[in-house]
Structures are given as C-alpha cells and as structure tokens.
Amino acid sequence: MTQTSDYIRDGAEIYRNSFAIIRSEADLARFNGRAEKVAVRIIHASGMVEIAQDIVQSDDFADTAAEALQGGAPIFCDAQMVAHGVTRARLPANNDVICTLNDPTVPELAAKLGNTRSAAAVELWRPRLEGAVVAIGNAPTALFHLLDLIANGGPRPAAIIGVPVGFVGAAESKDALAAFGKVPFLIVRGRKGGSAMAAAAVNALASEKE
Amino acid sequence: MTQTSDYIRDGAEIYRNSFAIIRSEADLARFNGRAEKVAVRIIHASGMVEIAQDIVQSDDFADTAAEALQGGAPIFCDAQMVAHGVTRARLPANNDVICTLNDPTVPELAAKLGNTRSAAAVELWRPRLEGAVVAIGNAPTALFHLLDLIANGGPRPAAIIGVPVGFVGAAESKDALAAFGKVPFLIVRGRKGGSAMAAAAVNALASEKE
Numbered sequence: 001m002t003q004t005s006d007y008i009r010d011g012a013e014i015y016r017n018s019f020a021i022i023r024s025e026a027d028l029a030r031f032n033g034r035a036e037k038v039a040v041r042i043i044h045a046s047g048m049v050e051i052a053q054d055i056v057q058s059d060d061f062a063d064t065a066a067e068a069l070q071g072g073a074p075i076f077c078d079a080q081m082v083a084h085g086v087t088r089a090r091l092p093a094n095n096d097v098i099c100t101l102n103d104p105t106v107p108e109l110a111a112k113l114g115n116t117r118s119a120a121a122v123e124l125w126r127p128r129l130e131g132a133v134v135a136i137g138n139a140p141t142a143l144f145h146l147l148d149l150i151a152n153g154g155p156r157p158a159a160i161i162g163v164p165v166g167f168v169g170a171a172e173s174k175d176a177l178a179a180f181g182k183v184p185f186l187i188v189r190g191r192k193g194g195s196a197m198a199a200a201a202v203n204a205l206a207s208e209k210e
Numbered sequence: 211m212t213q214t215s216d217y218i219r220d221g222a223e224i225y226r227n228s229f230a231i232i233r234s235e236a237d238l239a240r241f242n243g244r245a246e247k248v249a250v251r252i253i254h255a256s257g258m259v260e261i262a263q264d265i266v267q268s269d270d271f272a273d274t275a276a277e278a279l280q281g282g283a284p285i286f287c288d289a290q291m292v293a294h295g296v297t298r299a300r301l302p303a304n305n306d307v308i309c310t311l312n313d314p315t316v317p318e319l320a321a322k323l324g325n326t327r328s329a330a331a332v333e334l335w336r337p338r339l340e341g342a343v344v345a346i347g348n349a350p351t352a353l354f355h356l357l358d359l360i361a362n363g364g365p366r367p368a369a370i371i372g373v374p375v376g377f378v379g380a381a382e383s384k385d386a387l388a389a390f391g392k393v394p395f396l397i398v399r400g401r402k403g404g405s406a407m408a409a410a411a412v413n414a415l416a417s418e419k420e
Contacts, residue, residue: 007350007351007354007379007383008351008379009325009329010326011326011327014326014379017377017378018377018378021377021378022377044376044377045375045404046375046404047376047377047400047401047402047403048402080295081291081294081295081405081409084290084293085290085405116219116224117221119219141217141219141224165257165406166228166257167231167232167257168218168227168228168231169218170257173217190257191257191258192256192258193257194257194406195291195295195405195406196291196404196405199291
C-alpha cells in the first residue's frame with residue numbers, strides 16, 4: 001500500500017524521542033527523582049513544555065504516592081476518562097482503579113447534598129479512601145468536596161493529584177488543595193489541567209519504567 | 211459539615227458561567243454556527259482560550275459531521291479516553307462509540323504491519339468506516355494510518371476530528387490531514403491536542419444544547 005507520509009511507527013522509539021525532546025526543552029530544574037518523572041509525563045500528555053512552570057508538588061508527594069501504590073492502595077478518579085487513562089500494566093500491585101461517578105445512587109445523593117454529581121461521587125470513596133491515591137482531572141467540585149470531607153474528620157488519602165480543568169472553580173480548588181496542608185499533593189496552577197494530566201501523573205508514579 | 215471554601219455547586223450554572231467566560235475572552239470571529247460551538251467546547255475542555263487560534267475546521271466539517279451523527283453514524287475513537295469522554299446522553303441516534311485498541315487481534319496485527327497498536331486498531335474500523343465520524347485524540351500513527359488507508363481506496367469517513375497530542379508526529383499528522391483534501395476535518399495545529407479535545411468536539415456536534 002502506498003503511504004502519504006513517512007513517520008515513526010515504533011511505539012518505544014516514539015516514547016524515547018518524546019521524552020528526549022521534553023527534557024531538552026522544558027525547565028525541570030525544580031524537580032528531582034520521581035517528581036521529575038511525574039512532570040515529564042504531564043508535559044508529555046499535554047504537549048506543552050511550558051506547563052512545567054505551573055506544576056506544584058509538595059516535597060513528600062511523589063515518594064508517598066508511589067509507595068502507597070506499591071503497597072496496593074486503590075486509585076480513586078473523579079472521571080471515567082481519568083480511570084481509562086491509567087495504564088493497568090504499569091500498576092505495581094494490580095491496584096484497583098475506581099470511578100464512582102456512574103454509580104446509580106449518585107444523582108439522588110447529589111440532590112440531597114446540593115452539589116454536583118462529581119462531588120457526590122466522592123462520598124462513595126469513604127470506605128477505602130484512607131491511604132488511597134486520588135486523581136482528580138475534571139471537576140473542581142469533586143476536589144472542593146474532598147477537602148471538606150477530610151477537614152471534617154473523614155478518611156485521609158495518602159496523596160492527592162488535583163488537576164481539574166476549566167474556567168469556574170478550577171484554579172481556586174487547586175489553590176485550596178495547595179494551602180490545605182494535610183495531604184501530600186500535586187497541582188497544576190490555573191485553568192489548565194485535565195484527565196490526561198491526572199492519568200499521566202498516576203502512570204509516572206506507578207512504575208520507574210519510562 | 212463545615213466547608214473549606216465557598217464555590218458554585220450547581221452543574222448547569224458552572225456550564226453557563228464557563229461558556230460565558232469563554233465567549234467573553236476568546237477570539238471566535240473565524241467560527242460560525244456549529245463550528246463556533248465546537249470551538250467553545252474545545253476551549254472548555256482544555257482551559258485555554260488561546261487554543262482558538264490553532265483550531266482549523268474545513269468549511270464543511272461541522273455540518274457534515276453533525277448530520278452524520280444525526281443519521282446514526284458510528285464514532286470511531288483511537289483511545290479509550292476519547293470514547294469515555296463522549297457523553298452518551300447527547301448522542302442524537304444512540305450512536306455506537308467504538309474503540310478497537312484493546313481488541314485481542316491488535317498486537318499481532320501491529321507486528322505484521324510494522325506499526326503501533328493504535329495504527330493497527332484503525333484497520334478494524336474498515337467494515338463500518340464509510341460515513342462514520344472519526345475522533346483521534348491520542349496517536350499520530352492512528353491518524354497517519356487512517357489517511358493512508360483512505361488514500362489507498364479504503365472506506366471514507368464523513369468527517370475526521372484529528373487532534374492527537376505530543377512531540378513526535380502529532381503536528382505533522384494534523385498538517386497531513388488538513389492538506390489531505392478528501393474528508394471534512396478539524397485539527398488543532400501544533401503539539402497540543404488530546405482525548406478531552408477530541409471528545410469535546412464530538413459532544414458539541416452531537417447536540418445543539420449547551
């Protein structure tokens with residue numbers, strides 16, 4: 001078959017070249033060890049080397065989250081897109097990847113709480129939230145509600161990846177997480193974020209392999 | 211329960227405010243009708259009003275794609291994240307949303323083709339590709355392979371959303387789609403793109419409702 005274009009067809013070579021381009025162009029001086037790998041994967045998922053300047057990780061974030069995953073911690077996701085972005089083969093302990101957004105009880109719970117379905121879905125995380133890894137890539141209301149839940153004595157996750165995206169509440173919810181002080185965290189400041197970045201952070205933490 | 215922060219908890223109000231902010235800040239002058247709604251949703255999914263300048267839609271793209279969906283066309287996605295970002299309730303004809311990446315025949319097919327699994331998965335679209343809507347948000351190799359398939363006399367989709375993301379081949383594959391001339395298209399020029407943008411475009415085309 002004739003081909004319209006010459007392009008690299010080897011997946012491993014595409015990864016290697018991508019990461020090499022990222023490391024040659026991005027300012028990663030603020031990040032070490034696992035935190036650097038997390039930053040590289042977030043850049044990879046977004047196509048933006050300039051996003052590096054907006055990534056904030058608490059000092060204890062990357063190692064704490066990676067160790068939680070190695071210990072079998074479940075991964076709670078606010079959106080199906082996040083859950084489906086996690087590469088199962090990278091997970092160190094066949095960890096459960098859980099999104100409760102489509103649970104049939106969620107709409108009624110949301111009405112009762114006077115909040116979004118994304119926030120109500122967080123309530124269903126309670127039984128296994130202690131020590132879990134949380135990845136929020138879509139809904140600021142999920143992140144705000146999670147912080148309220150913890151502040152009110154609820155179970156405390158091992159680490160929170162808080163990268164909701166958008167124009168209403170996203171930046172504010174991420175600033176609130178960074179100021180929270182009770183849980184190791186990663187945020188991307190401002191409006192940018194998304195499911196791909198959230199999943200990329202999990203994938204980086206899950207395995208040393210690039 | 212005490213609350214760490216005051217924030218908007220009504221999903222519909224969050225959408226309205228988000229779209230109002232986007233329309234007040236983004237330069238949308240190049241887009242009309244459905245094409246404007248597609249651009250707004252891509253901005254909404256990415257948190258970037260400046261992405262507007264990189265969105266290119268062929269004149270026939272938005273109406274052709276919307277009409278195909280109304281006629282029941284299936285939606286082929288290169289990644290599970292794209293498929294899970296499509297809001298089923300918005301689809302006008304209970305359209306099938308199909309991602310073949312995890313089909314058990316794909317690894318062997320990829321080895322035979324000497325290409326990525328994402329490209330090989332496109333081969334499995336052939337039986338229903340004619341008149342379908344394609345949404346590629348991840349893999350440049352899937353888009354390159356699709357163009358080769360069509361150029362070699364394969365079935366022709368109604369429209370292609372081509373927004374793969376990244377550092378190796380993404381920009382080039384989108385430029386190739388824009389230059390292809392055989393199928394109505396949408397691209398986001400350059401490295402930026404992703405599953406969220408691909409799904410957002412489908413969601414905008416699927417329903418007039420914002």
